[in-house]
Amino acid sequence: MHDATTRAGAQRRRSAWLAGAAGVAVAALALTGCTSSGGDGDDAGTAPKTTIRFLYATGDETWNSVVDAVVEAFNEQSETTTVQLDPLPAGSDYATALKTMDATGNWPAVVDMRDTLTYINAGKLAPIPESVTELIEPEAVGSAEDGNVYTVPYSALNGEIGLNIVYNKDYFEENDLEVPETYDDFTDLLADIKANGDEPLATAAAEVWPSDQLWKQLASPYFAEWGDEGGFWTAAQNGDATIEDLREPLQELLDITNEYVLEGWQSTADAQTTTLLVNDMAVMATSSAGIGRLNDINKVDQDFNAGLFIVPGEDGSINVLKNAVNGDTAGGLAISSQAAEDDDQYASATEFLEFFYQVDTANLMEANGWLAPNIVAADEIERNTSIPGAEDYFALLESPNLVWYENVSDLSTFSAFNTFFRQARIEMQDGQSSIDDTIAKVQAEFDKTVAAG
Amino acid sequence: MTDQSASQGQTQVVGAAVRLSGGGPLDGAPEGAPDDVSFVPVGPEREQRRTRRFRSARWVMLGFVAPALVIYLLMVIVPSIQSLQLSFTNWDGISPDYEYVGVRNYEEILTSGRFWNAVKNTLILGLGSAVIINAISLGVALMLDKVGRWQGFFRTAVYLPALVSGFILATVWKYLLNFNFGAVNTFLRDAGFPEWARDWLGDSSIVVGVILFITCFTLGGNTTLIYLANLQSVPQELTEAARIDGANSRQVFRHVTWPMLAGAVTVNMTLAMIAGWTIFDQVMVLTAGGPGFVSETMAFFIYKVGFGEYRAGFGSAAAIVLFLVVIVSTVAANAYMRKREIQA
Numbered sequence: 001m002h003d004a005t006t007r008a009g010a011q012r013r014r015s016a017w018l019a020g021a022a023g024v025a026v027a028a029l030a031l032t033g034c035t036s037s038g039g040d041g042d043d044a045g046t047a048p049k050t051t052i053r054f055l056y057a058t059g060d061e062t063w064n065s066v067v068d069a070v071v072e073a074f075n076e077q078s079e080t081t082t083v084q085l086d087p088l089p090a091g092s093d094y095a096t097a098l099k100t101m102d103a104t105g106n107w108p109a110v111v112d113m114r115d116t117l118t119y120i121n122a123g124k125l126a127p128i129p130e131s132v133t134e135l136i137e138p139e140a141v142g143s144a145e146d147g148n149v150y151t152v153p154y155s156a157l158n159g160e161i162g163l164n165i166v167y168n169k170d171y172f173e174e175n176d177l178e179v180p181e182t183y184d185d186f187t188d189l190l191a192d193i194k195a196n197g198d199e200p201l202a203t204a205a206a207e208v209w210p211s212d213q214l215w216k217q218l219a220s221p222y223f224a225e226w227g228d229e230g231g232f233w234t235a236a237q238n239g240d241a242t243i244e245d246l247r248e249p250l251q252e253l254l255d256i257t258n259e260y261v262l263e264g265w266q267s268t269a270d271a272q273t274t275t276l277l278v279n280d281m282a283v284m285a286t287s288s289a290g291i292g293r294l295n296d297i298n299k300v301d302q303d304f305n306a307g308l309f310i311v312p313g314e315d316g317s318i319n320v321l322k323n324a325v326n327g328d329t330a331g332g333l334a335i336s337s338q339a340a341e342d343d344d345q346y347a348s349a350t351e352f353l354e355f356f357y358q359v360d361t362a363n364l365m366e367a368n369g370w371l372a373p374n375i376v377a378a379d380e381i382e383r384n385t386s387i388p389g390a391e392d393y394f395a396l397l398e399s400p401n402l403v404w405y406e407n408v409s410d411l412s413t414f415s416a417f418n419t420f421f422r423q424a425r426i427e428m429q430d431g432q433s434s435i436d437d438t439i440a441k442v443q444a445e446f447d448k449t450v451a452a453g
Numbered sequence: 454m455t456d457q458s459a460s461q462g463q464t465q466v467v468g469a470a471v472r473l474s475g476g477g478p479l480d481g482a483p484e485g486a487p488d489d490v491s492f493v494p495v496g497p498e499r500e501q502r503r504t505r506r507f508r509s510a511r512w513v514m515l516g517f518v519a520p521a522l523v524i525y526l527l528m529v530i531v532p533s534i535q536s537l538q539l540s541f542t543n544w545d546g547i548s549p550d551y552e553y554v555g556v557r558n559y560e561e562i563l564t565s566g567r568f569w570n571a572v573k574n575t576l577i578l579g580l581g582s583a584v585i586i587n588a589i590s591l592g593v594a595l596m597l598d599k600v601g602r603w604q605g606f607f608r609t610a611v612y613l614p615a616l617v618s619g620f621i622l623a624t625v626w627k628y629l630l631n632f633n634f635g636a637v638n639t640f641l642r643d644a645g646f647p648e649w650a651r652d653w654l655g656d657s658s659i660v661v662g663v664i665l666f667i668t669c670f671t672l673g674g675n676t677t678l679i680y681l682a683n684l685q686s687v688p689q690e691l692t693e694a695a696r697i698d699g700a701n702s703r704q705v706f707r708h709v710t711w712p713m714l715a716g717a718v719t720v721n722m723t724l725a726m727i728a729g730w731t732i733f734d735q736v737m738v739l740t741a742g743g744p745g746f747v748s749e750t751m752a753f754f755i756y757k758v759g760f761g762e763y764r765a766g767f768g769s770a771a772a773i774v775l776f777l778v779v780i781v782s783t784v785a786a787n788a789y790m791r792k793r794e795i796q797a
Contacts (some may be wrong), residue, residue, distance in 0.1 A: 096760040099546050118763055122548040205744060206655075264632030265654025266744040276633065345654035413545075427745025432657050441566075448561070452543065 047063075048079070050344040052352065053086040053108035055101075057094065061299075062292035063155075067371040073364060074355045083110075107376075109339035109349040113151050114331050115415045117144075125150045126340035129350050134356035140374040151332030152353065156371035159404060160321040161396055162290025163216050164308040165201070166297070171283050172307075179309045182316050190260040193283050194434035200260040202273045202282035205429075208422045210270040212258065213286035215425060219249040220321065221313035224405035231407035233414070237450050243443040248427065250435055257429040266430055271296075278304050294389040295369030306389040310396060318396065322404045384447075417449040525638045533776075539769040546765030558770035567746050568771065571754040572778070574661055578750060579729030579782075582668045586725050587718065590673050594680035595706075615674030623738035625628065626667050630654050630739075654739055657747045664735050664748060671735070672728055683717035684710070719790040730779045751775045780783055 054071065058064050062085075071083045086108050088097050094114050101107055102124060111125075119125050127148035133141050140157045143149050146316040172178070175196060180186040204210040210389040226232040226241060235241035257265070262282045273285040274293065278301040287293040287308070297306045310318050333353060339345040355361055359380045362372035375381070385391060396402065411417070421442055428438040533593035540558055544551035562568050597607055614622065628652040629636045653663050687710055694707045733752040736742060742749035742757060749757070755775060759768020 064785050093761050095763060096756075099760055102547060115763065118545060118547055122545075124547065206741070208741065208743065264652045264655055266657075267630075267632055267652055267740075268655075272631075272633070297735065343625060413763060416758075416764065423743065426743060427747070430655075430657055430744045430747075432745055432747060 021320045047080075049080055049082045050348040051082045051084055052339065052345055052348045053084050053106060053111065054110040054112075054352070055088060055108040056112040057114075058087045058089060059255070060289055060292055062289070062295045062369045066365050066368045069364055069368055070356065070361055073361065074352055078351065078355070081351050083348075083352055088112075104120040105338065107336035107338040109336060110352060111334050111336055111347050112331075113334040115150050116331060116334070117410075117412055118415075119334075120144050120150050121412065124337050126335045126337045126346065126351065127346070128152055128335060131350070132350060132353040132357065135354065135375055137374040137376055137378070142181065151334045152357075153332045153373045154356075155365075155373055157374050158320075158371065158397060160216060160220075160288075161393075161402075162292070163213055163288050163320075164286075164290060164293070164310055165217070165284050165392075166277065166287045166293055166306055166308045167284040168277065168280070169305040169307045169389075171198075171280075179307070182312050183314045186311050187256075190256065194260060199262045199282045201256070201285060202256075202262045202268070202276040202285040203265050204268045204270040204273050204286070205265055205426050206267050206269040207273075208419060208426065210286070210288065211422045211426050211429075213270075213288045213342035215249070215253055217286075217311035218252045218256075220244060220319035220405070221315075221317065222249050223321070223407050224313075224319040224408070226319075227405045228391060231405070231409070232410075233407055235280060236446060237411065242448060245438045247435065250425070250438065252424065254429060254435065258431075266426070274300060277306070289327065291387060291390055292369060294387050294393070297389075298387055307392045308389055308396075309392065312401065316401055317403045318399055318401045319403045319405055322406050324433060339359070396425060411449055411453070413449055413452055417446055420445045511782065536769040536772055539766050540773050541770075542766040544766040545763040546759065546768075547763065551766065554766070558767045559774070561767065562771055567749070568751075568754060571744060571749045571751045574748060575730055575732070575751040575775075575778075577661055578665055578668060578727050581665050582672065582729040582732075583722050583725035585665070585669050586673050586676050587721050589634060589669065590676035590721070591680050591714075593673070593677045594684055597677070597681050597683045608681070611677050612674040614671055617671075619671050619734035620738060623667060623672050623735045627654065627739055630663070655744055657744055660740060660744070660748050664739060665731075666730060667730070667739070668735055672725065676725065679717050679721055680714065683714050687713045696734050719787060722790060723787055726783060726786060727779060730775065730782070751778070 044113055044439075049143070054067070054285075056063070056067055058101055067085065071085055075082055082137055088094065090137050098111075098115075098119070106125070113119065116125070127150060132152060133149050136152060140153050143148050167179075175192070177189060177192060178185075180189050190200045201214075203214050222245065223232045226235045229235040229238075232241055232245075236243070262276065268276070270288075273282075273287070274296050276282045278284045278297060289296070290308075294308065295305055310320065312318055333356070335346065335349045335353075357373060357375045359375070359377050362375055362378075362381045365372045366382060369384060369387055372378075383394070385394065424433070424438050424442050424445075427433045428435060433441070492686040502520060539551075541553055541555060543554050543558075562623075593611055597604055597611070600607055608789055630638075632650070632652040632655060634694065635653075638654070641647065641650045651659065691709050692705055695709050700708065731752050732750055733756065736748060736750050736753045737756075740748045742753050751771065752775065755768050755771045758764045
């Protein structure tokens with residue numbers, strides 16, 4: 001009897017405890033559900049601000065710090081808008097992330113865009129208002145077929161001048177080496193470094209996109225020859241050029257990889273090339289980050305004396321691809337159509353982009369090691385020349401040997417072909433495929449891309 | 454006895470129906486009848502009552518299953534059927550409209566060297582991991598079965614890798630196997646074996662083997678525990694009888710234990726093969742299909758073209774092909790392995 005009474009009492013106490021715990025859990029869930037995630041942010045006693053999300057890729061540390069600084073500065077001064085950062089993790093597949101966002105109806109208001117033409121055609125982007133585009137130099141913005149501007153640049157449109165060879169200046173001085181002025185000088189430089197018993201060049205291919213870093217510098221003189229035909233890819237689409245025309249730069253790429261590139265490049269990540277350089281495991285490294293790479297090196301080792309150059313052509317010309325302001329390869333900041341359906345969201349996105357192209361914001365970007373976009377008031381920007389090696393970058397922009405060329409493709413699935421081309425080149429460099437087979441394979445893929453439209 | 458085939462055709466339903474009525478299992482049994490639940494007399498009236506009770510119980514059971522079934526249909530079956538429909542289109546995964554292109558996607562897949570390379574890698578990883586995982590897991594389970602007091606500790610240690618997601622384990626291995634700075638090569642170089650240091654994830658001749666190794670490392674825990682559970686349910690009297698007849702340990706394993714494990718082998722091989730056919734995490738993290746295309750698997754190929762290259766229709770067609778490969782191989786393997794299973 002006593003035991004039954006004791007057990008009954010214990011059971012009642014247990015039931016009461018469980019009920020209390022359940023009540024606490026429900027209350028916690030209710031409070032969590034009450035937290036605002038996409039609606040208006042409140043400050044006590046002030047009008048509610050509109051919160052918008054800004055999606056951006058995080059592979060570049062310099063860009064990450066610029067975004068943080070710009071958004072913080074914007075949020076401090078805006079009375080109507082709060083920008084919430086929505087970073088895409090490094091290494092994420094961009095297309096997958098955007099498709100997932102689209103499938104779940106979760107577009108942010110401001111998006112750092114890739115594969116732009118595909119999304120414009122699908123109606124996923126809203127036109128950028130004139131109040132934003134009039135702040136930017138006309139050459140830096142391009143309109144789509146319908147006359148609207150859908151993307152605006154987030155950095156200086158200096159084309160692919162950021163595709164460089166970054167090198168150890170101290171090593172060059174100690175070994176009496178010079179920056180090459182012709183392609184033959186470049187191959188001699190590689191041979192001289194190797195003759196010293198050192199590794200001439202580090203490059204990366206763990207992520208597929210860094211394979212462009214060496215390739216494009218070698219191929220640019222050949223691409224530039226097709227400028228009058230609208231660019232190489234346009235000529236290839238029209239049947240005036242073929243992948244066979246790229247045999248020479250492909251051979252150069254293969255020879256340099258086999259003889260002068262640091263072992264293990266197949267699994268080396270792009271960010272790791274900085275580590276290899278500052279640890280003297282290679283004298284030079286490929287880069288596509290321009291001044292941003294110099295900034296990264298300076299953060300890692302302030303005593304490292306870095307410089308950069310672009311591999312010149314046989315005639316000494318420095319051929320650099322102009323930015324595409326149209327087409328599938330054009331990128332930049334965009335406003336999503338989903339945000340444009342909400343007047344407040346669209347107004348807030350516009351306000352943020354207008355702030356993005358102010359002189360003070362440009363100065364903030366420069367201070368963080370980023371090249372500010374080509375705004376109309378560019379003369380007022382205080383350029384950052386304090387990063388070691390930055391003078392080399394600005395000297396390239398002023399070089400009398402600099403030759404800008406265009407190479408835009410209007411194929412809607414060109415980015416997919418480009419990915420295939422990169423992988424096929426890596427396969428060739430790795431010795432899995434001959435140049436002949438690679439050319440045939442890439443040509444077949446390009447033909448399919450053209451047929452698909 | 455844990456062999457599922459042994460439980461087919463038994464009269465548990467009769468026993469349950471008897472309990473619902475409140476009657477004892479042996480009510481109505483003639484005197485001297487064996488003490489066996491299966492011997493429940495079921496005359497016509499009792500049969501009708503049992504049928505009515507079962508029908509109402511069935512609706513209750515369906516009511517409990519329905520929510521999960523609806524979600525499963527909406528999340529798995531309907532999208533799968535839609536994949537079949539999309540496989541005949543040129544949808545890019547983003548645009549609101551698309552065109553039907555007939556079997557063009559299938560033609561392109563079946564004539565694509567890249568696809569067949571992915572099939573080859575999938576076969577290597579699928580079959581290879583199934584065989585290796587099962588062989589190693591069985592060996593570990595046999596050892597665990599003999600361990601006395603510390604069995605719980607070792608069982609936990611064996612199972613721990615299975616608790617960590619494949620993605621995280623692959624990330625850890627990626628750092629360990631880094632050519633320049635990874636722990637494996639650093640150890641080899643410091644130990645005086647620099648020639649053994651390899652580009653484990655960049656050498657096209659070994660990269661698939663490395664992925665196979667890491668996959669086996671990840672998936673062994675569950676398989677081991679299934680074997681261990683089955684080993685511990687092998688009837689002791691059979692092994693004792695074999696030993697009395699003069700069988701040594703190897704003969705006992707070959708003629709008594711191994712046949713009794715047939716059901717577990719079927720389950721484990723099937724699960725391992727399916728995991729191998731659909732391997733994705735390890736490839737994505739370790740190599741992204743590279744260098745070049747050399748380590749692409751079918752699942753990765755589908756992801757790459759369907760999501761990364763805006764060719765959702767083409768990716769759907771590849772997914773259908775993968776589905777057919779998995780179904781055919783799994784059914785065939787199951788049919789073969791089922792024949793070996795012992796009926797109790």
